[in-house]
Amino acid sequence: MPYVNIKVTEEGVTGEQKAQLIQGATDLLVRVLGKNPATTVVVIEEIPTDNWGIGGESITVRRARG
Amino acid sequence: MPYVNIKVTEEGVTGEQKAQLIQGATDLLVRVLGKNPATTVVVIEEIPTDNWGIGGESITVRRARG
Amino acid sequence: MPYVNIKVTEEGVTGEQKAQLIQGATDLLVRVLGKNPATTVVVIEEIPTDNWGIGGESITVRRARG
Amino acid sequence: MPYVNIKVTEEGVTGEQKAQLIQGATDLLVRVLGKNPATTVVVIEEIPTDNWGIGGESITVRRARG
Amino acid sequence: MPYVNIKVTEEGVTGEQKAQLIQGATDLLVRVLGKNPATTVVVIEEIPTDNWGIGGESITVRRARG
Amino acid sequence: MPYVNIKVTEEGVTGEQKAQLIQGATDLLVRVLGKNPATTVVVIEEIPTDNWGIGGESITVRRARG
Numbered sequence: 001m002p003y004v005n006i007k008v009t010e011e012g013v014t015g016e017q018k019a020q021l022i023q024g025a026t027d028l029l030v031r032v033l034g035k036n037p038a039t040t041v042v043v044i045e046e047i048p049t050d051n052w053g054i055g056g057e058s059i060t061v062r063r064a065r066g
Numbered sequence: 067m068p069y070v071n072i073k074v075t076e077e078g079v080t081g082e083q084k085a086q087l088i089q090g091a092t093d094l095l096v097r098v099l100g101k102n103p104a105t106t107v108v109v110i111e112e113i114p115t116d117n118w119g120i121g122g123e124s125i126t127v128r129r130a131r132g
Numbered sequence: 133m134p135y136v137n138i139k140v141t142e143e144g145v146t147g148e149q150k151a152q153l154i155q156g157a158t159d160l161l162v163r164v165l166g167k168n169p170a171t172t173v174v175v176i177e178e179i180p181t182d183n184w185g186i187g188g189e190s191i192t193v194r195r196a197r198g
Numbered sequence: 199m200p201y202v203n204i205k206v207t208e209e210g211v212t213g214e215q216k217a218q219l220i221q222g223a224t225d226l227l228v229r230v231l232g233k234n235p236a237t238t239v240v241v242i243e244e245i246p247t248d249n250w251g252i253g254g255e256s257i258t259v260r261r262a263r264g
Numbered sequence: 265m266p267y268v269n270i271k272v273t274e275e276g277v278t279g280e281q282k283a284q285l286i287q288g289a290t291d292l293l294v295r296v297l298g299k300n301p302a303t304t305v306v307v308i309e310e311i312p313t314d315n316w317g318i319g320g321e322s323i324t325v326r327r328a329r330g
Numbered sequence: 331m332p333y334v335n336i337k338v339t340e341e342g343v344t345g346e347q348k349a350q351l352i353q354g355a356t357d358l359l360v361r362v363l364g365k366n367p368a369t370t371v372v373v374i375e376e377i378p379t380d381n382w383g384i385g386g387e388s389i390t391v392r393r394a395r396g
Contacts, residue, residue, distance in 0.1 A: 001318055003135060003173060004289075005269040007241060008297060015116050019127070020296045022119030025268075028288040032281050033272060039318060041135060041173060042119035043073060045111075045243075050213050053220030053240035054265055054303060061217070067186055069333060069371060070157075071137040074165060081248050085259070086164045088251030091136075094156040098149050099140060105186060107333060107371060108251035109205060111243075120133055120171060139373060147314050151325070154317030174317035175271060177309075177375075182345050185352030185372035193349070199384055201267060201305060202355075203335040206363060215362050222358040223334075230350045231338060237384060239267060239305055252331055252369060279380050283391070286383030306383035307337060309375075 001039045002029045009059055010046035018044055067105045068095045075125055076112035084110055133171045134161045141191055142178035150176055199237045200227045207257055208244035216242055265303045266293045273323055274310035282308055331369045332359045339389055340376035348374055 004025045022042045029035040049059035070091045088108045095101040115125035136157045154174045161167040181191035202223045220240045227233040247257035268289045286306045293299040313323035334355045352372045359365040379389035 001173065001273060001316060001323065003175065003271040005271075006293075007267040007269075008293070008299070009265060013297065015124075015126070017296050018116050019124055021292065022124055023122045024292040024296065025289065026119065026122040028285065028292065029270075029272070032284045032288065033277065035272070038121050039171070039173075040120065040122070041133065041171075043113055043135065044117040044119075045113070046117070047241055047243070050216050051242040051244070052265060053224065053242075054236070054238065056221045056224040056235050056238070058213075058217055058220055059265065060213070067141060067184060067191065067371065069139040069373065071139075072161075073135040073137075074161070074167070075133060079165065081256075081258070083164050084248050085256055087160065088256055089254045090160040090164065091157065092251065092254040094153065094160065095138075095140070098152045098156065099145065101140070103254050104252070105369065105371075106252065106254070107331065107369075109245055109333065110249040110251075111245070112249070118133060125133065147322075147324070150314050151322055154322055155320045158317065158320040169320050170318070172318065172320070175311055176315040176317075177311070178315070179373055179375070182348050183374040183376070185356065185374075186368070186370065188353045188356040188367045188370070190345075190349055190352055192345070199305065199339060199382060199389065201307065201337040203337075204359075205333040205335075206359070206365070207331060211363065218362045219358065222362065223355065226351065226354040226358065227336075227338070230347050230354065231343065233338070237303070237305075239265065239303075241267065250331060257331065279388075279390070282380050283388055286388055287386045290383065290386040301386050302384070304384065304386070307377055308381040308383075309377070310381070 002035050004042045005045065006042065007045045007047055009052050010048050013046060068101050070108045071111065072108065073111045073113055075118050076114050079112060134167050136174045137177065138174065139177045139179055141184050142180050145178060200233050202227070202240045203243065204240065205243045205245055207250050208246050211244060266299050268306045269309065270306065271309045271311055273316050274312050277310060332365050334372045335375065336372065337375045337377055339382050340378050343376060
């Protein structure tokens with residue numbers, strides 16, 4: 001019954017990559033804790049780079065600075 | 067002072083349905099725990115079906131398979 | 133497939149009250165959005181009153197002031 | 199290593215305001231707890247007013263009533 | 265810079281299992297999205313079985329029924 | 331009406347420090363976005379160092395290595 005929430009920056013994550021994240025996170029919970037995949041929920045949230053900060057500044061600013 | 071976060075798939079939830087979720091969740095906290103509705107916060111988040119996984123695959127894939 | 137996260141202050145919520153929150157939140161999603169209860173997840177988190185703030189001060193302080 | 203999640207209503211928050219929220223939240227964790235800003239993550243989420251409820255009704259409805 | 269939040273029921277998860285979840289989730293983000301592990305944050309939350317519901321009832325009740 | 335969730339490692343955060351985090355986060359939302367402090371909610375969650383990972387390993391392990 002685990003719930004996994006993955007937050008990443010919104011930068012063109014493809015449907016195929018999302019499918020891999022969902023499968024990989026589910027497999028991880030099955031393998032490490034023996035959880036039932038049928039009730040393992042994975043939710044991916046994509047966050048605009050303006051809205052994600054690290055080191056006190058946004059990813060947008062960090063990317064622009066190079 | 068409760069905080070309720072409801073995550074559902076993004077599949078045409080109407081304004082009226084959102085209003086019912088907000089009222090219903092608030093009523094539930096008032097009824098069960100005697101909380102003050104004036105400070106009960108409900109946040110609904112709609113998640114694209116590509117970004118929601120259960121059983122190791124996305125809702126998009128499950129819907130397509132029928 | 134909804135996911136509902138309920139955060140309340142940690143002030144003696146009983147097992148019976150938690151059961152009512154779980155059933156009530158699940159029923160709400162079934163009734164309003166026609167969701168499948170079998171995959172509706174509800175997670176209740178109890179937060180110490182020192183750790184919950186509103187109006188710029190903790191619930192502990194507000195309770196003490198009466 | 200703190201993680202700060204700020205949820206606000208989606209009502210024209212500017213890039214400059216987001217930058218101030220990111221810097222301010224990071225500074226707060228550095229000042230109060232001596233955390234390392236380099237690993238302090240801030241994620242801002244903007245929620246449509248239809249999806250945010252308080253007092254049992256949405257912000258959209260509250261705004262309309264004036 | 266991803267952030268991964270894993271919620272599981274509080275049922276004796278060992279330090280070794282937590283280490284495997286942290287490493288596995290980090291590796292997943294590196295492998296699928298090429299993220300930098302140094303800024304990939306994983307937070308595991310353990311939820312009492314009374315506080316986790318699925319199918320309208322708590323895990324405690326489901327476990328007791330067998 | 332903002333909601334701020336601050337997650338930090340569980341390492342002896344005092345009641346006074348929590349009060350400063352609550353006041354500081356509330357002030358930030360008032361100052362930057364003109365939000366109403368009376369409905370600004372701050373929730374602090376303390377996470378055991380075993381349960382917090384960065385760079386693929388737990389804070390417990392990083393602290394032990396020095």
